[in-house]
Amino acid sequence: MGKNNIQTLDLFGKAINTDQNLLPYDGTVNYFGKLFSQQEADYYFDVLMNTIEWKNDEAFIMGKHIITKRKVAWYGDEAYSYTYSNKSKLALPWTKELLELKKISEAQTGVTYNSCLLNLYHNGDEGMAYHSDDEKALAKDSAIASLSFGAERRFLFKHKQSKETITLFLEHGSLLVMKDETQTNWLHRLPPTKKVNQPRVNLTFRTMVV
Numbered sequence: 001m002g003k004n005n006i007q008t009l010d011l012f013g014k015a016i017n018t019d020q021n022l023l024p025y026d027g028t029v030n031y032f033g034k035l036f037s038q039q040e041a042d043y044y045f046d047v048l049m050n051t052i053e054w055k056n057d058e059a060f061i062m063g064k065h066i067i068t069k070r071k072v073a074w075y076g077d078e079a080y081s082y083t084y085s086n087k088s089k090l091a092l093p094w095t096k097e098l099l100e101l102k103k104i105s106e107a108q109t110g111v112t113y114n115s116c117l118l119n120l121y122h123n124g125d126e127g128m129a130y131h132s133d134d135e136k137a138l139a140k141d142s143a144i145a146s147l148s149f150g151a152e153r154r155f156l157f158k159h160k161q162s163k164e165t166i167t168l169f170l171e172h173g174s175l176l177v178m179k180d181e182t183q184t185n186w187l188h189r190l191p192p193t194k195k196v197n198q199p200r201v202n203l204t205f206r207t208m209v210v
């Protein structure tokens with residue numbers, strides 16, 4: 001454990017080694033565990049549910065206009081345009097709480113971010129298919145800090161060549177960081193699950209090239 005790391009404890013009070021790489025090769029993923037008390041995490045979950053301008057995600061896939069059940073939002077330092085699934089969105093200005101969460105993520109990871117993509121999964125029916133966050137607009141191999149609030153969900157990585165998979169659970173109020181060549185070599189997904197009936201909010205702080 002690096003001496004600048006803030007020590008986090010898991011559910012059983014066991015120290016989490018935030019330097020431990022969860023990927024066996026070709027990238028780096030660190031799980032910081034819960035950064036917040038139950039009360040703080042509940043507070044942020046409620047604030048995000050109520051203050052973020054959630055919109056159903058739209059996509060054009062194989063000529064079809066698709067509207068997802070999952071909701072999304074896009075915030076940033078400036079009105080960056082972010083294009084995915086052939087649809088451009090302009091970043092909204094930071095809210096007070098998003099700025100707080102950005103600062104906390106920056107302090108934990110030692111990296112600064114200029115934008116945040118948010119996802120709202122209403123229940124376990126909603127998830128996200130395998131993808132990498134390797135769009136041209138993102139700084140190559142830059143760190144992505146992922147904060148989760150609400151229902152605990154399973155998260156998977158799959159190596160693009162070897163197909164090896166790594167699985168973990170993203171807890172209420174937890175931080176995960178994906179960095180180095182992770183997006184080049186690994187896909188990730190949030191699988192749907194019958195076991196979860198509660199909503200979850202995820203924030204991914206990112207660095208856009210400007």
Ligand SMILES: O=C(O)CCC(=O)C(=O)O
Nearest residue numbers: 117119128133190202204
């Ligand atoms: O919900 C999550 O934990 C992951 C979201 C994700 O992969 C993304 O927004 O690119």
Ligand SMILES: [Fe+2]
Nearest residue numbers: 131132133188
């Ligand atoms: Fe992603």
